[in-house]
Amino acid sequence: MSAPTPLFLEDLHPGQKFPGGQVLLDLHRMKAFAAEFDPQPFHLDETAAQTSIFRGLAGSGWYTAALAMRQLVDGGLPFAHGLIGLGGEIAWPHPTRPGDTLTLESEILEVIPSRSKPQQGIALVRCTMTNQDGKSVYIFTVKILVHRRPVPN
Amino acid sequence: MSAPTPLFLEDLHPGQKFPGGQVLLDLHRMKAFAAEFDPQPFHLDETAAQTSIFRGLAGSGWYTAALAMRQLVDGGLPFAHGLIGLGGEIAWPHPTRPGDTLTLESEILEVIPSRSKPQQGIALVRCTMTNQDGKSVYIFTVKILVHRRPVPN
Numbered sequence: 001m002s003a004p005t006p007l008f009l010e011d012l013h014p015g016q017k018f019p020g021g022q023v024l025l026d027l028h029r030m031k032a033f034a035a036e037f038d039p040q041p042f043h044l045d046e047t048a049a050q051t052s053i054f055r056g057l058a059g060s061g062w063y064t065a066a067l068a069m070r071q072l073v074d075g076g077l078p079f080a081h082g083l084i085g086l087g088g089e090i091a092w093p094h095p096t097r098p099g100d101t102l103t104l105e106s107e108i109l110e111v112i113p114s115r116s117k118p119q120q121g122i123a124l125v126r127c128t129m130t131n132q133d134g135k136s137v138y139i140f141t142v143k144i145l146v147h148r149r150p151v152p153n
Numbered sequence: 154m155s156a157p158t159p160l161f162l163e164d165l166h167p168g169q170k171f172p173g174g175q176v177l178l179d180l181h182r183m184k185a186f187a188a189e190f191d192p193q194p195f196h197l198d199e200t201a202a203q204t205s206i207f208r209g210l211a212g213s214g215w216y217t218a219a220l221a222m223r224q225l226v227d228g229g230l231p232f233a234h235g236l237i238g239l240g241g242e243i244a245w246p247h248p249t250r251p252g253d254t255l256t257l258e259s260e261i262l263e264v265i266p267s268r269s270k271p272q273q274g275i276a277l278v279r280c281t282m283t284n285q286d287g288k289s290v291y292i293f294t295v296k297i298l299v300h301r302r303p304v305p306n
Contacts, residue, residue, distance in 0.1 A: 037219035039226055040235045053237060053298070061238060062222050066190035066215050073192055082193045084206060085214060087292075091240035139240075145206070 006080035008149035009121040012111045020076030020104025020127075023067050025059055027098035033063040059096035064138045068129050071104040077125065081147050086122070088142030094135045101132045109141070113148070120147050159233035161302040162274040165264045173229035173257025173280075176220050178212055180251035186216040212249035217291045221282050224257040230278065234300050239275070241295030247288045254285045262294070266301075273300050 034043035038060035041048035049057040072083055096102065110124035123146045129138035187196035191213035194201035202210040225236055249255065263277035276299045282291035 037223045039223075042235065053234070060222070062215070062219050065218065069213070069215050070190045070192075081206070082195065085245065087242070087244035087246075089240070089242050092238065093240075 004075050004078035006078055007146075008080050009111060009113065009123070009146045010149050012108050012123050012146065014108055014110055016108040018077055018106040020068075020071040020106065021074060022101055022103050023071060025067075025096055025098055025100040025102060027057075030059045030063055030096075030098055033066070034060045038062055054095050057098060059098070059100075061090075061092040061138070064092065064096055064102070064129060065090065065140065067102065068104055068127055068138055068140065072106070072127065076104050077106050077127075077144075079123075079144065079146055080149075084145040086143040086145060088140055091139045092137065093139065094131070094137050096131065096137045100137070102129045102137065103131075104129050111146075118148070119150075120145060122146065157228050157231035159231055160299075161233050162264060162266065162276070162299045163302050165261050165276050165299065167261055167263055169261040171230055171259040173221075173224040173259065174227060175254055175256050176224060178220075178249055178251055178253040178255060180210075183212045183216055183249075183251055186219070187213045191215055207248050210251060212251070212253075214243075214245040214291070217245065217249050217255070217282055218243065218293065220255065221257055221280055221291055221293065225259070225280065229257055230259050230280075230297075232276075232297065232299055233302075237298040239296040239298060241293055244292045245290065246292065247284070247290050249284065249290045253290070255282045255290065256284075257282050264299075271301070272303075273298060275299065 042052035042054045043060050046057050106125050106127045109126055113121040123144050125144055127140045128136055131137050195205035195207045196213050199210050259278050259280045262279055266274040276297045278295055278297055280293045281289055284290050
């Protein structure tokens with residue numbers, strides 16, 4: 001598969017969708033991430049997780065966020081000069097479980113040229129990770145800095 | 154240092170602040186995280202980073218988020234039954250740099266008892282990571298599920 005053509009602000013329009021890849025939520029990697037960054041019993045210990053609000057082992061929401069980022073970088077959102085997120089709204093509507101297959105999709109919601117910086121703008125993008133049952137486990141609506149296509153000299 | 158007393162919804166009020174620990178942004182760990190989850194040149198390659206918008210190597214925003222989470226779990230926000238974030242607003246106002254010392258502070262903005270579930274509620278919490286120059290590198294305003302203190306039988 002060839003690399004996707006890098007996109008500039010002019011190439012984007014609201015409603016445009018970008019498929020991401022799929023990622024399998026591996027039990028050991030999920031636990032390793034939690035052990036380092038989010039060491040709570042319901043992310044690490046099957047028995048303790050049973051009596052938690054999750055009723056079973058659940059992945060850290062930050063692990064889902066990190067996996068989604070990797071998908072975006074790996075061609076899920078092929079913006080020229082890379083993906084620079086300024087901030088956004090994050091939601092984890094359903095827990096992730098070991099063995100889940102997560103699929104990313106991104107949609108352009110808004111394209112906002114900068115008033116002060118003629119060479120750039122912002123794309124408002126909604127990135128959604130969905131599990132094998134069609135449930136959203138991660139929704140990130142993010143403002144991404146996007147470059148305009150350079151004017152040829 | 155003894156573990157902090159776990160807090161219930163009744164123990165929280167707007168304006169209450171919780172200090173977090175400090176964390177040093179280690180170059181190698183920062184790059185290892187980026188290599189796994191956010192492999193973009195400005196997070197991995199000093200030379201490429203110089204000509205990027207960051208004008209030098211910058212940490213992945215997701216690494217900052219993960220480090221902040223670890224600080225919260227390590228006593229930065231000692232809620233009973235752990236930290237279950239439902240979602241929130243994230244911002245990365247300034248880049249992080251290798252060698253930065255990041256300090257976390259959390260502030261309760263709002264305490265919202267649940268109408269339908271008498272045993273729980275939501276705390277709206279703003280978590281801020283600040284670097285050694287007093288600049289905010291990460292602001293996460295998050296809704297956290299908090300349990301009410303159990304009524305003795």
